[in-house]
Amino acid sequence: MPKFNFRERREFGDQFVQFLKDTGREAVSSREALRTIYNVEFRTRNDTKAPNFSSILFTLGQSGRAEVRGDFVRFGKVKKKVKFRDQYWTPRPEEPPTDNQQAGTDQPPHRGRAKERAEFIGGKHGVEILSEHDRGNGRIRFPITPNEPTTVSIWVQNNGTEEVTLLGYRALRKQREITFHDESKVTRQQPRVLEPGDSYSIEARCLTQHYGYYPVTVLFEFTKEQDGPFSIGRFVAAVANSRLAEELGPTAPYRPYQANLRKTVTFITEDGVPPDSSQHPELKQLIPLGFYNYPQYLQDMVNAERSRLRKSLAAELQFENYQEKFQLLLHLEELQMEVDIRRYDMQDVPMVKDTQNKRLLILEVPGVAENRPSVLRGDHLFVTRSEQRTLPQLIQYKGYVHAVELERVKLGFSPNLLASFVNNLKFDVTFTFNRLPLRVQHRAVELAKERNLGDILFPSFSYRESLLHEGGRLKLFDRSLETNQEQYDAVQQIVTGMSRPAPYIIFGPPGTGKTVTVVEAIKQVVTCIKDSHVLACAPSNSASDLLCQRLLKHLDKGSIYRINASSRDYHQVPEEIKPCCNWDDAQQCHVYPSKEKLQHYRVIITTLVTAGRLVTAQFPDGHFSHVFIDECGHAVESECLVAIAGILTPMDRETNTNGGQLVLAGDPKQLGPILRSPLAIEHGLEVSLLERLMKHNSLYQKGAESYDPQFVTKLLRNYRSHAALLEIPNQKFYDGELQECADRLISYSYCTWEELPTQGFPIIFHGVSGEDQREGNSPSFFNTLEVEALVTYLKKLLQSQGKRGRSRISPKEIGIISPYRKQVEKIRQAITKKDGDLMKLPDIKELKVGSVEEFQGQERRVLLISTVRSCTEYLSMDEDFKLGFLKNPKRFNVAITRAKALLIIVGNPTVLSKDPHWNTFLRYCTAKGGYTGCPYAEESLEEDILLEELSSLHLSTQSAGNQLGESHIQQQVEPEWRHEH
Numbered sequence: 017m018p019k020f021n022f023r024e025r026r027e028f029g030d031q032f033v034q035f036l037k038d039t040g041r042e043a044v045s046s047r048e049a050l051r052t053i054y055n056v057e058f059r060t061r062n063d064t065k066a067p068n069f070s071s072i073l074f075t076l077g078q079s080g081r082a083e084v085r086g087d088f089v090r091f092g093k094v095k096k097k098v099k100f101r102d103q104y105w106t107p108r109p110e111e112p113p114t115d116n117q118q119a120g121t122d123q124p125p126h127r128g129r130a131k132e133r134a135e136f137i138g139g140k141h142g143v144e145i146l147s148e149h150d151r152g153n154g155r156i157r158f159p160i161t162p163n164e165p166t167t168v169s170i171w172v173q174n175n176g177t178e179e180v181t182l183l184g185y186r187a188l189r190k191q192r193e194i195t196f197h198d199e200s201k202v203t204r205q206q207p208r209v210l211e212p213g214d215s216y217s218i219e220a221r222c223l224t225q226h227y228g229y230y231p232v233t234v235l236f237e238f239t240k241e242q243d244g245p246f247s248i249g250r251f252v253a254a255v256a257n258s259r260l261a262e263e264l265g266p267t268a269p270y271r272p273y274q275a276n277l278r279k280t281v282t283f284i285t286e287d288g289v290p291p292d293s294s295q296h297p298e299l300k301q302l303i304p305l306g307f308y309n310y311p312q313y314l315q316d317m318v319n320a321e322r323s324r325l326r327k328s329l330a331a332e333l334q335f336e337n338y339q340e341k342f343q344l345l346l347h348l349e350e351l352q353m354e355v356d357i358r359r360y361d362m363q364d365v366p367m368v369k370d371t372q373n374k375r376l377l378i379l380e381v382p383g384v385a386e387n388r389p390s391v392l393r394g395d396h397l398f399v400t401r402s403e404q405r406t407l408p409q410l411i412q413y414k415g416y417v418h419a420v421e422l423e424r425v426k427l428g429f430s431p432n433l434l435a436s437f438v439n440n441l442k443f444d445v446t447f448t449f450n451r452l453p454l455r456v457q458h459r460a461v462e463l464a465k466e467r468n469l470g471d472i473l474f475p476s477f478s479y480r481e482s483l484l485h486e487g488g489r490l491k492l493f494d495r496s497l498e499t500n501q502e503q504y505d506a507v508q509q510i511v512t513g514m515s516r517p518a519p520y521i522i523f524g525p526p527g528t529g530k531t532v533t534v535v536e537a538i539k540q541v542v543t544c545i546k547d548s549h550v551l552a553c554a555p556s557n558s559a560s561d562l563l564c565q566r567l568l569k570h571l572d573k574g575s576i577y578r579i580n581a582s583s584r585d586y587h588q589v590p591e592e593i594k595p596c597c598n599w600d601d602a603q604q605c606h607v608y609p610s611k612e613k614l615q616h617y618r619v620i621i622t623t624l625v626t627a628g629r630l631v632t633a634q635f636p637d638g639h640f641s642h643v644f645i646d647e648c649g650h651a652v653e654s655e656c657l658v659a660i661a662g663i664l665t666p667m668d669r670e671t672n673t674n675g676g677q678l679v680l681a682g683d684p685k686q687l688g689p690i691l692r693s694p695l696a697i698e699h700g701l702e703v704s705l706l707e708r709l710m711k712h713n714s715l716y717q718k719g720a721e722s723y724d725p726q727f728v729t730k731l732l733r734n735y736r737s738h739a740a741l742l743e744i745p746n747q748k749f750y751d752g753e754l755q756e757c758a759d760r761l762i763s764y765s766y767c768t769w770e771e772l773p774t775q776g777f778p779i780i781f782h783g784v785s786g787e788d789q790r791e792g793n794s795p796s797f798f799n800t801l802e803v804e805a806l807v808t809y810l811k812k813l814l815q816s817q818g819k820r821g822r823s824r825i826s827p828k829e830i831g832i833i834s835p836y837r838k839q840v841e842k843i844r845q846a847i848t849k850k851d852g853d854l855m856k857l858p859d860i861k862e863l864k865v866g867s868v869e870e871f872q873g874q875e876r877r878v879l880l881i882s883t884v885r886s887c888t889e890y891l892s893m894d895e896d897f898k899l900g901f902l903k904n905p906k907r908f909n910v911a912i913t914r915a916k917a918l919l920i921i922v923g924n925p926t927v928l929s930k931d932p933h934w935n936t937f938l939r940y941c942t943a944k945g946g947y948t949g950c951p952y953a954e955e956s957l958e959e960d961i962l963l964e965e966l967s968s969l970h971l972s973t974q975s976a977g978n979q980l981g982e983s984h985i986q987q988q989v990e991p992e993w994r995h996e997h
């Protein structure tokens with residue numbers, strides 16, 4: 017039987033539809049009738065082999081050429097339905113269903129695994145394993161209390177008609193807390209015969225000092241006269257939960273959201289009313305901004321032709337394929353964004369009229385305050401009436417966001433909807449994302465080619481021409497930089513412009529003064545280079561504001577202009593920079609002054625995406641002589657390019673002698689860009705411009721001794737943390753070159769804290785044998801026992817104030833990082849709503865709890881990390897994907913480098929030790945006496961034995977997130993929506 021690929025099946029499908037038309041039967045809509053026509057007439061009409069009916073129907077459905085609902089099939093003029101495929105989900109699209117499977121119903125991806133498990137736990141030859149604590153699916157789970165011995169019985173019962181022999185039972189992994197006992201001490205040498213109807217009791221005894229979750233997989237082994245040996249497995253777990261952990265437990269059983277992803281979306285839309293846009297902007301739009309929609313075939317390729325797609329992505333990035341490659345990667349990213357945004361959709365939510373403005377409706381959106389989903393003024397969403405959900409045709413009302421207030425948004429809908437609206441009418445809500453950031457990136461890569469930016473993006477030389485007289489020494493505004501030779505040299509190099517047309521790079525570990533150096537260099541450029549005009553950018557508003565704040569210290573207010581996107585909430589702009597922002601009090605909105613006015617400013621500061629507005633305005637060639645990008649490692653290359661292509665003209669000895677200087681600052685070892693598409697990540701979109709240059713361009717490589725100071729400066733003095741906190745990141749990421757230069761009054765302030773396992777070593781690694789759980793339809797994990805441990809430390813920190821000469825620590829000096837959104841939510845709940853002592857503290861809300869991403873660039877005197885993932889049953893099978901994004905070295909680096917004086921990690925040492933970075937850190941803490949909590953000893957031999965055991969049972973030991981139906985949310989990140997323009 018020949019195998020047909022997607023395209024061939026689609027062609028056969030098209031031919032069949034044509035065949036129906038030609039024979040006057042295009043109106044036939046019964047699947048069975050169509051199957052008969054296909055098999056009896058179409059398939060046999062010539063000698064050509066054709067695919068089976070179900071597979072062509074499936075393929076036509078996938079390609080949007082047919083709609084299949086139960087027995088009903090519609091070809092041709094079906095209203096277009098779009099099916100977005102999660103790029104993390106691989107349903108073996110090249111294998112369509114066989115004739116007896118239902119076309120269009122995708123098979124769950126982990127059938128094989130479920131079968132394996134059923135085999136492992138299933139009763140055999142009439143033998144069953146029973147317990148009063150049976151939780152189904154092979155699980156036996158019972159509660160315990162620390163320091164109180166507990167015994168539960170497990171019964172081996174022979175319900176068969178013949179005798180069987182119990183040869184023994186054993187735990188597949190050693191567990192200190194649970195031991196098993198039986199009266200006859202059954203072993204292979206001393207087996208126990210079970211007659212039909214017999215049952216035999218085995219006791220599980222548990223004693224522990226700590227709260228925790230103690231799982232053990234037990235194998236019961238038997239033999240039977242004619243059938244030979246067989247075994248039955250059980251997953252036994254003892255759970256000691258605190259009251260807080262119980263209270264924070266799952267509120268609803270976990271229902272994976274994966275199935276919903278395949279929901280179809282209709283596009284019959286009634287437009288709404290957008291907010292007033294900022295009057296008539298003076299800044300003319302001269303370079304058009306296209307839409308850059310992805311071509312439809314790309315979606316088909318993601319769905320069904322991944323290998324072909326991978327081939328076209330495999331080419332190495334060069335200037336020649338720059339535009340083509342980036343545009344494809346950006347399209348893939350957008351396709352995954354379309355999938356991911358669906359998880360925020362809401363059903364049956366009421367809206368009410370805005371009492372202040374009757375033309376607006378108010379919708380509560382929990383999570384909007386933290387950009388999940390991201391909703392900004394000017395964005396839109398769609399709503400449909402909940403009661404009409406089952407109708408074949410639905411009207412979607414497009415609602416424009418007029419305002420975002422905490423957890424609610426005010427929306428402008430069509431007058432039609434308002435006319436029939438009554439308060440609390442219920443709607444289903446579909447969110448969308450703003451395409452502007454994608455569009456400006458598409459245009460930027462196009463312009464890169466048009467403007468011939470090869471010498472900036474793929475630099476290979478420098479003209480070595482200086483803009484300053486030789487020998488002159490700069491007079492720095494920030495004198496502290498004079499004590500740091502690298503910082504001083506970097507400023508000097510940038511001002512002389514000797515790297516041009518190649519960019520200049522400042523990189524270095526956290527807290528080494530990169531931003532300070534960038535700011536000083538900008539001030540010097542403005543002071544020393546006549547007619548210079550600087551564009552200073554960063555990926556986020558907060559980092560751009562920081563540049564502005566620091567520049568204002570020495571530069572004249574009138575020479576600096578901070579341009580905010582019109583969607584930015586003015587209340588979030590720091591007071592001190594408001595005087596140089598583009599806010600117009602009279603119009604009550606951000607404005608874009610004319611190009612002529614903007615040309616007067618020496619420094620313009622924007623986010624990278626908003627720099628696209630300047631590109632649209634088309635400034636004269638060479639107007640901007642310098643572009644500085646801070647936190648460059650955190651942006652996608654095409655995002656950085658928005659602030660370069662159409663802004664900066666490469667240096668030219670005749671036409672652009674004083675300009676063309678690009679300066680990039682960042683740390684390639686800290687978090688890279690936030691991305692969603694695994695295909696785009698796999699093919700390079702995650703590599704920032706800074707990282708690409710440093711990894712692949714010879715000008716930026718380390719020589720025998722050091723980097724070439726003409727192109728790159730590495731900053732090495734850390735002004736943030738205690739030396740003990742820097743030790744591992746220094747070893748792992750910074751070649752041991754990082755030097756401790758922090759103010760010891762702060763960095764040593766917790767060295768004598770009474771809770772430290774070892775005085776003088778300000779790190780606590782607190783082992784918790786917890787359980788990771790999920791609830792409702794959220795794919796995110798949480799671990800309530802880790803919350804319990806965190807709360808205990810927080811109380812000690814916030815209540816043991818002023819002892820041993822330490823000054824009182826306030827909640828805002830403490831941060832808690834957890835990689836999982838659900839855990840962040842549970843920790844917040846515990847602190848602000850559940851724990852009586854903590855919630856009483858007046859300023860407890862200032863204690864920041866967030867993801868690693870939210871802490872990038874931030875620091876706290878005390879930092880706690882909850883790693884969440886813990887052991888479950890098949891440990892060895894799961895561990896690869898279980899660690900998920902904790903395994904990402906950049907995330908590890910950012911997480912452990914935020915603390916100034918004290919770092920507390922709460923996590924499962926067995927799980928963490930599986931990752932080389934965490935393992936090194938764990939060993940380091942253990943060696944220095946910083947480990948406490950649940951007993952932990954490294955396993956190695958035992959692990960190998962376990963793997964052998966499992967393979968002898970024919971249970972696959974390969975981990976495969978996708979096979980297990982895990983979504984990327986666990987494997988990668990739970991990325992926030994980039995919401996700043």
Ligand SMILES: Nc1ncnc2c1ncn2[C@@H]1O[C@H](COP(=O)(O)OP(=O)(O)OP(=O)(O)O)[C@@H](O)[C@H]1O
Pocket residue numbers: 496497498499500503524525526527528529530531532533683735736872873874
């Ligand atoms: N030469 C110096 N002398 C004293 N303090 C300094 C010096 N350089 C920087 N600092 C201080 O170190 C702190 C960190 O500086 P900065 O924010 O510029 O670091 P960074 O490298 O950009 O950090 P991150 O990677 O976390 O963004 C600031 O408080 C800054 O004032």
